Amino acid sequence: MAYVVGVTGGIGSGKTTVANLFAEKGIEVIDADVIARQVVEPGSEGLKAIAEKFGASMLNDDGTLNRGALRGHVFSHPEDKEWLNGLLHPKIRQEMITQTAQAKSPYCLLVIPLLVENGLQSLCQRVLVVDVSEATQVARTTQRDQVPEEQVKNILAAQATRQQRLEAADDVIFNENDSKPLSEQIETLHHQYLALAAQ
Ligand code: ATP
Structure with a gap:
């Protein structure tokens, strides 16, 4: 059975972007929305x-x-x-249990936007939070979805706070424009997860 890394983050934080970079390394991604x-x-x-x-x-x-x-x-x-x-x-x-159990890569990602809100930590061995400021979430989501700021702010208000998510995190990817490049942060975590999965 694969080692499961749960990935979460608020709206527009960069979960999909991060998951795609792990997928490029051959890591299977299971998506709760799918x-x-x-x-x-x-x-x-x-x-x-x-x-x-x-x-x-x-x-x-x-x-x-x-x-x-x-x-x-x-x-x-x-x-x-x-x-x-x-x-x-x-x-x-x-x-989610069935699909993670069938994963063939050394570890897999289980992307659950509402992992913290729904208390789904028990489905994974480790929680990886994609973290950005609320201002960045609003800016990127309005740009991506072409929706008014107000709409994104309402969704944000209904989700867990940045602090609540960080408290649940084993690992954090910082995804601000001036953060360390995602590729470098992911490379480090990838090696850490390969080692953990091999234990
Ligand atoms: P949602 O929960 O709304 O599905 P998400 O957490 O999967 O969102 P993404 O779709 O990966 O977030 O990213 C949100 C937007 O921000 C996308 O348009 C993406 O291209 C952009 N984005 C993500 N990371 C960065 C970055 N480091 N620099 C610039 N833009 C970024």
């Missing part, structure tokens, strides 16, 4: 249960999940949001 989509793809138990509970209006014509309809429904029915989380969170968690 798994969250897999557990509701057509033919899945998750999608079947959602359609049974909330009706066919939750499906698009091609049988995929109508995310907008589901989001709108649970926004106005908090008890159904709890039901939905109770349905999907265990499936997502199980799938």
Whole structure:
């Protein structure tokens, strides 16, 4: 079984950028956002249960999940949001365990944006936090997604604080414009993780 490094960080902190650099070294990357989509793809138990509970209006014509309809429904029915989380969170968690157990590289990355918020530390041997200032998060996300600052600030406010994430970190990558180059920080961590995984 592979050694699992959990990667987390706030919106626009650089998780994907960092994960891609590890992937270039042959390290397998498992992404919680991808798994969250897999557990509701057509033919899945998750999608079947959602359609049974909330009706066919939750499906698009091609049988995929109508995310907008589901989001709108649970926004106005908090008890159904709890039901939905109770349905999907265990499936997502199980799938993360399955996929990390199947990883073939000496260690693997499990990228979980809400690792700290959802207390998922037990799924990994080590927690790597990608850290930047809130100002940088806002600047990079507004630029990337072409959305208003206000929208990014609202998402930021709903996530763990920078301090809470750093308290959960075993390792930190600093991703400011004037930080040590990412490639150098990652090279150091890569060797550290290879050594830990070999133990
Ligand atoms: P999200 O949680 O929103 O999916 P993320 O944590 O995966 O975001 P990225 O998409 O990797 O973050 O990075 C956010 C934006 O910042 C991207 O446009 C990326 O190209 C840019 N970025 C990341 N790191 C740097 C850097 N060191 N210098 C400049 N731009 C960067």
